[in-house]
Amino acid sequence: MALTIEEAQAQINCGIWQGRFQFVHNGHESVFKSALSGFNEQFVAIVNPNPQVLVDDSFVRFDKRLNPFNYFKRMLLWKTIADHEGQNISIAPCWHARKSISLENEFLPYHSEDNPGRCWIVPIGQDDNERRKEADLTSLGEIVCDSNYGEESISCRGIAASLVRQYFENKQWDKFNECVPVCVQELTRLLATNNDPYTYKIVPIIDDMIDFASLQSAINWVEQGENRFIVIAISVGVENCSQWWYKSATRLKSHYTFYQKSKAIKNIFKKLSVSNYLITPFLFKRMILVEFIHIRRHFCRQVEILNG
Amino acid sequence: MPSSRNSKWLINSSLKYAYGLEACLGYQNIEEVSNVFVDEANLQVFIVPEIKQMTKEVTSVEQEIKNLKDKIEYFLSLHMMLSTNDEKQLCDMFVDTPNELERLLVKIKYNVVSVGEATEIYRNIKKQWDNK
Numbered sequence: 001m002a003l004t005i006e007e008a009q010a011q012i013n014c015g016i017w018q019g020r021f022q023f024v025h026n027g028h029e030s031v032f033k034s035a036l037s038g039f040n041e042q043f044v045a046i047v048n049p050n051p052q053v054l055v056d057d058s059f060v061r062f063d064k065r066l067n068p069f070n071y072f073k074r075m076l077l078w079k080t081i082a083d084h085e086g087q088n089i090s091i092a093p094c095w096h097a098r099k100s101i102s103l104e105n106e107f108l109p110y111h112s113e114d115n116p117g118r119c120w121i122v123p124i125g126q127d128d129n130e131r132r133k134e135a136d137l138t139s140l141g142e143i144v145c146d147s148n149y150g151e152e153s154i155s156c157r158g159i160a161a162s163l164v165r166q167y168f169e170n171k172q173w174d175k176f177n178e179c180v181p182v183c184v185q186e187l188t189r190l191l192a193t194n195n196d197p198y199t200y201k202i203v204p205i206i207d208d209m210i211d212f213a214s215l216q217s218a219i220n221w222v223e224q225g226e227n228r229f230i231v232i233a234i235s236v237g238v239e240n241c242s243q244w245w246y247k248s249a250t251r252l253k254s255h256y257t258f259y260q261k262s263k264a265i266k267n268i269f270k271k272l273s274v275s276n277y278l279i280t281p282f283l284f285k286r287m288i289l290v291e292f293i294h295i296r297r298h299f300c301r302q303v304e305i306l307n308g
Numbered sequence: 309m310p311s312s313r314n315s316k317w318l319i320n321s322s323l324k325y326a327y328g329l330e331a332c333l334g335y336q337n338i339e340e341v342s343n344v345f346v347d348e349a350n351l352q353v354f355i356v357p358e359i360k361q362m363t364k365e366v367t368s369v370e371q372e373i374k375n376l377k378d379k380i381e382y383f384l385s386l387h388m389m390l391s392t393n394d395e396k397q398l399c400d401m402f403v404d405t406p407n408e409l410e411r412l413l414v415k416i417k418y419n420v421v422s423v424g425e426a427t428e429i430y431r432n433i434k435k436q437w438d439n440k
Binding site for chain 1: 316319339411414421
């Protein structure tokens, strides 16, 4: 049985607003503002993070043609919306939570029956699909709360992402603008045509280590110009990149989860008053190769980059 | 990840071989950050959930920054409300300085600036304060 949003916010520390967000529209933003923002810790979980790799061909919504934005672009859009609203959110990938929650545990706060740590927000009143979503998540031991869909304005309730994509493809900008949050209208248009207006410096965190010289350089760079972002790329170990969405992450030499490391990084940036940053995973495949270049000839790992 | 057209990986030159990152990224899109050798002991230092700081002594410049911050804060607290026009002007001029100094202390704490760079920034602020 789903909790009400008020019960959930009072009992559970972390709220998760999940979706494919292809495209992000006013309905998504409305739930973000009305339901998610009341939780102490706020997560936007981006479903189907790498749309170029088909997860499940029985699930029509994962069809590549319906999923134009990769993970990074959707993360950037949500970061923009959150900054606009003055909210400090976390963004995490989510593979297909209705079927299985395994790799997601690396990115989300710890949760168990005895120690409930997170709650999934679902607009249960929207349609049968959302009701099934509630049932699926509950059967996996997760807590679900109702976003109060019925309370949303009619204009928000009438929006579907497929409609927004159609407006975009037909260049019906007036209608498009009616559906997409003002703060990301231009950015959505740019990203959808592969025109990213920002530049990035990527600082890797491998295992539990960060190179402070790189961090220092990135912070100096971001403070010296406009339209710049630091990307903190945290390594995540996976068994097999070709089917990684269902495989549990192995942490290599890391003692901490992605979630713990990203929280620590957020603390550092908060103390330094730096807000132009994004935190994203990149995947380490467990493949050992010998590094000949280095004088000590030690073993190292192959890296695969999460492009989605 | 962002497109390689508008992004660069920052990799310390003394770390770049350690994980085969450079090879995997195709030797492109990489900016070497420093030629300074990072010793192995320092590589072991990083994260716990509440941030394990890099352990180091409080430097004299940190102490000096704290002293200057206290001095300015004391001045602001004395003159912010009841003061002459000149004093008010000074308050306006230095009202953000304690926060600036606090940020500088945090930057030193997490090695975001070197002690040398911090000293230079501190000296500039101190000079403005002494000449007020």
